[in-house]
Amino acid sequence: MKNFVVKTTANAAALAVAIWLLQDITLTGADTGRKVLTLILVALLFGLVNFIVKPVVQLLTLPLFILTLGLITLIVNALMLKLTSALAGAADLSFHVEGFWTAVLGGLIIAIVSWAMHIALPDED
Known part of the structure; x- marks a missing residue:
């Protein structure tokens, strides 16, 4: 349970x-409490997308991972962020990513911040 909370906190901080x-990555809300709740829900959704969809996409694009020496990871992260944005829109959450290149840069920022948060926060169960 503690590991789940740590990963969700890291995702929320990175987002x-x-x-x-x-x-071009927006999170709107009436007040701060509503924004925090939306951010936590989007972090949960992002974690779910990364847990379910990302491994399948990585497996299907394995030759590209080898060919590009892993740089395709930036594209995969961007696609996961865009998918999270689409699912958040479908769930009526006020989170939106505008444009593919914004998603690439956002995915890079999220990967770096999430990595730093996982180092700083304890992760044992």
């Missing part, structure tokens, strides 16, 4: 940094 740095 918050991407939202703060990039103007």
Whole structure:
């Protein structure tokens, strides 16, 4: 359970940094409490997408991972962020990623911040 909370917190922090740095990744809400709740729900959704969809996409694009020496990971991360944005829109959450290149940069920011958060936070169960 603790590992789940740590991963969700890291995802939420990484998403918050991407939202703060990039103007085309938006999270809107009436007040701060509503924004925090939406951010946590989007972090849960992002974690679910990364848990279910990302391994399948990585397996299907394995030759490209080898060919590009792993740089295709940036594209896969961008696609996972765009999928999260589409699912958040379908779930009536006010989170949106505008444009593919914004998603690539957002995916890079999220990967770096999430990596740093996983190092800083304990992750044992």
